[in-house]
């Protein structure tokens with residue numbers, strides 16, 4: 001069965017795909033987006049379970065920054081209640097960082113004395129303003145030249161893992177400096193969307209449809225059609241039928257290895273295949289807890305560098321009580337401390353995270369706390385699509401086939417996670433606008 | 442019979458939430474309770490990595 005011809009077909013309705021579709025339809029391109037799952041938003045969405053709103057990935061959504069800009073540009077509504085800054089637990093005490101100059105303040109709180117704080121801070125400043133450290137050593141190796149203070153190292157175990165993906169003892173020292181250069185020293189920032197994260201993407205979908213765009217859910221792309229090295233469309237399964245969609249441009253927000261599978265390995269350059277198969281996906285895992293009393297009554301929650309598994313928690317019910325059933329409270333716990341470079345046992349990792357949670361919150365049982373769900377993210381449904389520095393370019397070797405999402409990057413500098421997915425979508429749309437006008441396809 | 446491909450399953454627990462019969466439970470790996478499962482196939486569409494299948 002053949003459908004109309006479109007200017008652009010977008011595969012996947014996560015943060016990357018949805019922003020791409022919104023910007024395209026806003027600019028007048030005839031656009032269709034196909035998502036295999038029954039809901040939009042991918043790993044930045046939410047669903048309901050046992051009366052709780054459960055995230056499908058991202059805990060805090062940033063309404064400033066690039067996502068906010070896209071919403072403004074296309075005129076869609078984004079209702080996020082901001083809940084930052086996050087506190088930092090240092091040697092068992094919770095430190096409340098100021099709005100500005102967070103890193104310096106946290107460093108001072110973690111240091112044994114002012115001299116240590118100054119020494120580390122100066123080294124960081126020199127790395128940012130004069131010469132970043134070499135990529136030959138890891139960030140931890142770099143930092144250990146200035147301090148052996150585990151609480152200071154813990155700042156990066158908490159912060160890096162949550163915000164960037166990957167562990168400081170595994171990531172090249174230079175990567176963190178490059179990232180701060182591109183983005184500023186972001187902490188875990190953001191807030192909770194009214195109605196859950198799904199509302200963000202439904203709002204964007206409404207705008208896409210109002211501008212003539214088409215969105216299908218429960219519609220997995222089966223194949224990307226490639227003719228003579230050029231992408232010309234997509235075959236989609238919908239209502240048990242295979243539908244062939246012709247388009248001038250194909251944007252895939254599925255991970256690059258999935259994009260390759262869809263287009264057929266033999267159509268790609270060997271070097272590209274090697275780059276993609278070398279990408280390391282960053283595993284995350286979460287435990288969503290419900291309780292009768294709040295376990296930690298502070299909405300933005302807490303970052304923890306010094307526990308074996310627990311890296312971060314957020315408390316959505318402090319902002320929106322309806323994230324939990326009446327009378328209940330929700331706490332979302334994240335671990336980003338599992339190494340992507342070594343084999344691990346998922347069940348044991350979750351057991352360790354739960355042990356950390358109970359140790360950090362001895363009142364767990366008294367507060368009537370219980371696990372609502374536990375989620376693992378890895379492989380083709382990862383925490384981050386690529387460890388920092390391992391992203392590939394947006395253009396693929398197949399003409400008119402682009403990747404967007406958190407496993408690709410701007411050659412000018414990497415932006416991680418959801419912001420990265422939005423950023424790459426904007427880049428690709430700019431490229432398309434330079435190359436074709438709507439209807440010229 | 443609903444079969445979980447344990448090599449593919451990442452343990453994301455998405456399918457658990459959408460089973461009308463509360464037959465799935467994920468703790469790292471997903472498990473199906475054969476006494477509760479009716480083979481209705483509702484969960485399959487929610488698996489992001491195609492690890493679920495109803496086999497004859």
Ligand SMILES: Cc1cc2nc3c(=O)[nH]c(=O)nc-3n(C[C@H](O)[C@H](O)[C@H](O)COP(=O)(O)OP(=O)(O)OC[C@H]3O[C@@H](n4cnc5c(N)ncnc54)[C@H](O)[C@@H]3O)c2cc1C
Pocket residue numbers: 011012013014015016017034035036037041042043044056057058059060162163188219220221222253254255258284285286334377382383384385404405406407416417418419420421489
């Ligand atoms: C627990 C957790 C916490 C996180 N916290 C943060 C954070 O604080 N800050 C941050 O920036 N990032 C965070 N991230 C990362 C963030 O979730 C992702 O980087 C971002 O959501 C990725 O968006 P994407 O569009 O690239 O991919 P996705 O959201 O995965 O979207 C891809 C979509 O493509 C669909 N798809 C795949 N194959 C096909 C096909 N064949 N046909 C049709 N559709 C298909 C998928 O179903 C999916 O919906 C977190 C992730 C997790 C798991």
Ligand code: SF4
Pocket residue numbers: 443459460461462463464465473477478479480481482483484485
């Ligand atoms: S097939 Fe139906 S009953 Fe069985 S686990 Fe899936 S959704 Fe539940």
Ligand code: SF4
Pocket residue numbers: 445449450451452453454455456457467471487488489490491492493
């Ligand atoms: S949805 Fe798929 S990957 Fe996720 S737990 Fe269920 S079977 Fe496993």
